[in-house]
Amino acid sequence: xxxxxxxxxxxxxxxxxxxxxxxxxxxxxxxxxxxxxxxxxxxxxxxxxxxxxxxxxxxxxxxxxxxxxxxxxxxxxxxxxxxxxxxxxxxxxxxxxxxxxxxxxxxxxxxxxxxxxxxxxxxxxxxxxxxxxxxxxxxxxxxxxxxxxxxxxxxxxxxxxxxxxxxxxxxxxxxxxxxxxxxxxxxxxxxxxxxxxxxxxxxxxxxxxxxxxxxxxxxxxxxxxxxxxxxxxxxxxxxxxxxxxxxxxxxxxxxxxxxxxxxx
Amino acid sequence: xxxxxxxxxxxxxxxxxxxxxxxxxxxxxxxxxxxxxxxxxxxxxxxxxxxxxxxxxxxxxxxxxxxxxxxxxxxxxxxxxxxxxxxxxxxxxxxxxxxxxxxxxxxxxxxxxxxxxxxxxxxxxxxxxxxxxxxxxxxxxxxxxxxxxxxxxxxxxxxxxxxxxxxxxxxxxxxxxxxxxxxxxxxxxxxxxxxxxxxxxxxxxxxxxxxxxxxxxxxxxxxxxxxxxxxxxxxxxxxxxxxxxxxxxxxxxxxxxxxxxxxx
Numbered sequence: 292x293x294x295x296x297x298x299x300x301x302x303x304x305x306x307x308x309x310x311x312x313x314x315x316x317x318x319x320x321x322x323x324x325x326x327x328x329x330x331x332x333x334x335x336x337x338x339x340x341x342x343x344x345x346x347x348x349x350x351x352x353x354x355x356x357x358x359x360x361x362x363x364x365x366x367x368x369x370x371x372x373x374x375x376x377x378x379x380x381x382x383x384x385x386x387x388x389x390x391x392x393x394x395x396x397x398x399x400x401x402x403x404x405x406x407x408x409x410x411x412x413x414x415x416x417x418x419x420x421x422x423x424x425x426x427x428x429x430x431x432x433x434x435x436x437x438x439x440x441x442x443x444x445x446x447x448x449x450x451x452x453x454x455x456x457x458x459x460x461x462x463x464x465x466x467x468x469x470x471x472x473x474x475x476x477x478x479x480x481x482x483x484x485x486x487x488x489x490x491x492x493x494x495x496x497x498x499x500x501x502x503x504x505x506x507x508x509x510x511x512x513x514x515x516x517x518x519x520x521x522x523x524x525x526x527x528x529x530x531x532x533x534x535x536x537x538x539x540x541x542x543x544x545x546x547x548x549x550x551x552x553x554x555x
Numbered sequence: 556x557x558x559x560x561x562x563x564x565x566x567x568x569x570x571x572x573x574x575x576x577x578x579x580x581x582x583x584x585x586x587x588x589x590x591x592x593x594x595x596x597x598x599x600x601x602x603x604x605x606x607x608x609x610x611x612x613x614x615x616x617x618x619x620x621x622x623x624x625x626x627x628x629x630x631x632x633x634x635x636x637x638x639x640x641x642x643x644x645x646x647x648x649x650x651x652x653x654x655x656x657x658x659x660x661x662x663x664x665x666x667x668x669x670x671x672x673x674x675x676x677x678x679x680x681x682x683x684x685x686x687x688x689x690x691x692x693x694x695x696x697x698x699x700x701x702x703x704x705x706x707x708x709x710x711x712x713x714x715x716x717x718x719x720x721x722x723x724x725x726x727x728x729x730x731x732x733x734x735x736x737x738x739x740x741x742x743x744x745x746x747x748x749x750x751x752x753x754x755x756x757x758x759x760x761x762x763x764x765x766x767x768x769x770x771x772x773x774x775x776x777x778x779x780x781x782x783x784x785x786x787x788x789x790x791x792x793x794x795x796x797x798x799x800x801x802x803x804x805x806x807x808x809x810x811x812x813x814x815x816x817x818x819x
Contacts, residue, residue, distance in 0.1 A: 314656070352652070352656055352659075354650070354652055354656045354659035354660045355656070355659050357659065357660065357667070358660075358662045358663045358667065359667070360632070360663065360667035360668070361625060361628055361629055361632065364625055364628060365625055368624070368625065383652075385650070385651055385652050385676070385678075385679075386618075386649070387649060387676065388647075388649050389701070389702070389703040390703065392616055392618045392619070395616075395618035395619050395621065395622035396621065396622070398622045399618070399621035399622045399624065403622065403623070403624035404624070412651065412679075413708075413709060414649075414676050414677070414678045414698055414701075414709060414710070415649075415676075415698070415703060415705050415706065416701075416703065416705020416706055416707060416708030416709055416710070417708050418704050418705040419705050420705075434678060434679070437653070437678075437679050438653070439653045439654065439679060439682055439683065440680070440681070440682050441653075441680020441681045441682040441683050441684075442680055443680060444677070444680030444681050444721075444725060445677060445678060445680055445718060445721060445722070445725075446678070446679075446680070448715060448716070451712060451714050451715025451716075452712070452715075454709060454718065457709060458709065461708060461709075
């Protein structure tokens with residue numbers, strides 16, 4: 292199935308634009324999970340079992356698995372294998388390197404692990420991004436304007452064209468196989484409108500609601516129907532008791548409901 | 556030992572500014588290595604045994620290990636454990652994410668794997684970089700102006716301040732613990748001079764000589780005594796016969812000699 296088609300199907304099956312970020316952190320896990328043989332996988336398995344009918348996508352962030360070394364990456368592989376095949380999956384990894392090296396990252400994410408999409412940093416330009424775009428089944432969400440404070444340092448400029456707009460323009464140019472989306476933080480309303488104007492019809496992966504204080508209303512308004520609104524900590528760590536998966540499901544349904552109400 | 560001190564010691568012990576890039580690729584390995592149980596580690600082990608007295612640093616690129624999944628990362632761990640402790644090591648990974656996530660990448664590179672340094676992408680700004688700088692034993696080489704063609708797309712601008720110069724300026728501002736270096740491709744002479752002016756005294760990690768056609772003379776001239784000139788394919792794949800490690804050592808010594816001649 293093509294990239295956009297899988298994304299759209301995944302969203303429409305569960306009528307959900309919610310992307311659940313699987314950012315595992317042993318320190319935040321419920322105690323009973325820590326006593327199992329593979330706490331990372333057991334945590335994710337419980338979250339997936341409870342939320343799989345209410346999500347549009349799952350997005351594990353690679354850093355949280357790499358932090359536990361080889362064992363963490365084994366748990367990541369078990370997690371991606373456990374996610375039902377019709378649900379869209381994104382490896383949040385912000386990769387990007389010279390061409391022959393980016394090709395290796397694409398091989399790892401799409402074929403060794405089996406993700407549908409990966410997040411990519413545009414800093415190194417076209418030949419660092421193109422190896423992720425060669426096959427129409429897989430694609431990217433490219434960093435455009437991120438949700439964090441540091442997005443002020445380089446993505447926005449005082450004079451001249453903003454880097455984020457340049458990235459947005461380039462993403463249209465590079466989108467021959469319709470397998471590019473953009474990462475746009477919910478913390479930038481005015482700029483999101485500009486990005487939307489420059490790239491209408493593209494899917495957006497939108498972090499920054501919840502802990503980072505972004506506006507859900509603007510995120511949904513500018514994101515539209517084929518975008519994913521990410522929530523990680525606000526869902527998976529909403530409870531750290533035995534009921535964590537149940538509470539995660541409630542939080543997912545709640546966010547889905549809020550988004551669908553705004554979408555109308 | 557502090558970051559800069561270890562880098563300087565590593566360079567002076569072998570009188571070498573050569574950084575050997577361990578970019579493993581089974582398709583380029585000699586046949587007899589493929590018959591071993593762990594070809595990636597056996598290849599690296601032979602290269603390290605042959606070159607360890609002639610290098611300033613080793614730099615495995617994470618992508619080439621990730622491309623072989625968990626097994627590739629196990630070989631990476633064995634490789635870093637095998638490198639003599641006095642030699643400076645860099646994980647080439649171009650990481651960078653929001654603060655709490657970058658902290659996980661730092662944990663993985665510095666503590667799970669045990670590298671001295673990691674390459675970092677500045678795209679997401681200060682809070683994405685600072686978690687890599689918190690401890691004076693470890694540090695980063697931050698992408699500034701990369702060696703590839705795509706460096707034209709965002710790092711250089713037609714009007715206003717070039718992104719690479721802004722990155723260079725910020726790197727000085729963020730360098731409280733003296734554990735920042737910059738990645739500057741040997742393929743940009745004029746710009747390297749500007750970067751050098753803005754950040755004098757900083758170490759540079761310089762790719763782009765060899766296959767990419769950069770000038771060694773300019774790289775050494777602007778890099779100076781505490782920089783690392785990287786060569787990957789030009790050293791480790793110079794021969795694909797039984798003599799590959801021996802030839803790699805010859806190529807390393809040759810490059811070391813050329814650099815030392817230019818340094819005078």
